[in-house]
Amino acid sequence: MTGQSKGQEVKDQMPDENLLYDLAELFKVFGDSTRIRILFALFESEMSVSDIAESLQMTQSAISHQLRILKQSKLVGARREGKQIIYSLADDHVRTIINQGWDHVTE
Amino acid sequence: MTGQSKGQEVKDQMPDENLLYDLAELFKVFGDSTRIRILFALFESEMSVSDIAESLQMTQSAISHQLRILKQSKLVGARREGKQIIYSLADDHVRTIINQGWDHVTE
DNA sequence: TAAACACATGAACAAATGCTCATATGTTCA
DNA sequence: TGAACATATGAGCATTTGTTCATGTGTTTA
Numbered sequence: 001m002t003g004q005s006k007g008q009e010v011k012d013q014m015p016d017e018n019l020l021y022d023l024a025e026l027f028k029v030f031g032d033s034t035r036i037r038i039l040f041a042l043f044e045s046e047m048s049v050s051d052i053a054e055s056l057q058m059t060q061s062a063i064s065h066q067l068r069i070l071k072q073s074k075l076v077g078a079r080r081e082g083k084q085i086i087y088s089l090a091d092d093h094v095r096t097i098i099n100q101g102w103d104h105v106t107e
Numbered sequence: 108m109t110g111q112s113k114g115q116e117v118k119d120q121m122p123d124e125n126l127l128y129d130l131a132e133l134f135k136v137f138g139d140s141t142r143i144r145i146l147f148a149l150f151e152s153e154m155s156v157s158d159i160a161e162s163l164q165m166t167q168s169a170i171s172h173q174l175r176i177l178k179q180s181k182l183v184g185a186r187r188e189g190k191q192i193i194y195s196l197a198d199d200h201v202r203t204i205i206n207q208g209w210d211h212v213t214e
Numbered sequence: 215t216a217a218a219c220a221c222a223t224g225a226a227c228a229a230a231t232g233c234t235c236a237t238a239t240g241t242t243c244a
Numbered sequence: 245t246g247a248a249c250a251t252a253t254g255a256g257c258a259t260t261t262g263t264t265c266a267t268g269t270g271t272t273t274a
Binding site for chain 1: 112113114115116117118120121122126127128129130131132133134135136137138139140142143144147148151152154155157158159160161162163164181200203204205207208209210211212213
């Protein structure tokens with residue numbers, strides 16, 4: 001027996017404070033229906049900003065603001081193609097995370 | 108050629124609006140550092156409210172408010188044990204979702 | 215080069231969120 | 245039964261967040 005309380009014991013095993021914060025920040029990005037809908041749209045195929053805006057029936061500005069957040073979190077990537085900017089899903093983590101969430105919601 | 112724009116094509120394949128909303132709501136729950144820390148604490152073992160509060164160095168009230176949200180989303184379960192209420196992780200989806208997020212953040 | 219097009223961005227504002235404080239509910243035990 | 249303990253909850257408040265509106269930046273084309 002160490003004499004430590006359960007709260008203390010568990011506290012000692014908690015991961016780094018900053019990493020937990022980053023993790024919460026990541027999930028926060030998934031936690032908005034506009035951004036989720038953007039990700040689902042990009043699930044199908046890469047698209048320009050205006051294509052996404054049309055697909056979600058939202059203004060170009062609103063979409064652009066959210067794309068910036070998605071890009072900062074490295075959930076999407078972007079490349080220029082003439083006047084347009086083409087956005088696409090960054091990697092497979094995005095798909096996996098969304099799929100897991102999907103399972104939880106649809107069961 | 109159908110004459111449909113790309114935005115329209117993708118829109119036609121989007122999942123149900125309400126499900127996407129629920130999915131965003133789910134991730135929103137993970138998207139707060141207090142709740143993430145609670146989940147990590149429960150990762151180790153089930154605990155009472157006051158144990159969690161001590162472990163996270165937060166007030167009982169703040170923890171209780173957040174536990175309610177976690178319970179509503181079915182991410183944690185609770186059972187009474189005397190005066191205490193013992194909370195625990197609901198199922199393995201929670202672990203999987205967090206692990207995937209963890210991979211994205213730590214790589 | 216000037217106009218047209220595609221996208222990005224800052225300010226402003228309404229809505230949502232998380233904590234605190236006070237207090238209510240529920241359980242045990244003397 | 246009443247006091248002590250554990251947890252839940254409502255109101256209030258400060259902060260964060262997402263959209264709109266106006267405008268800025270970058271690219272193509274006439």
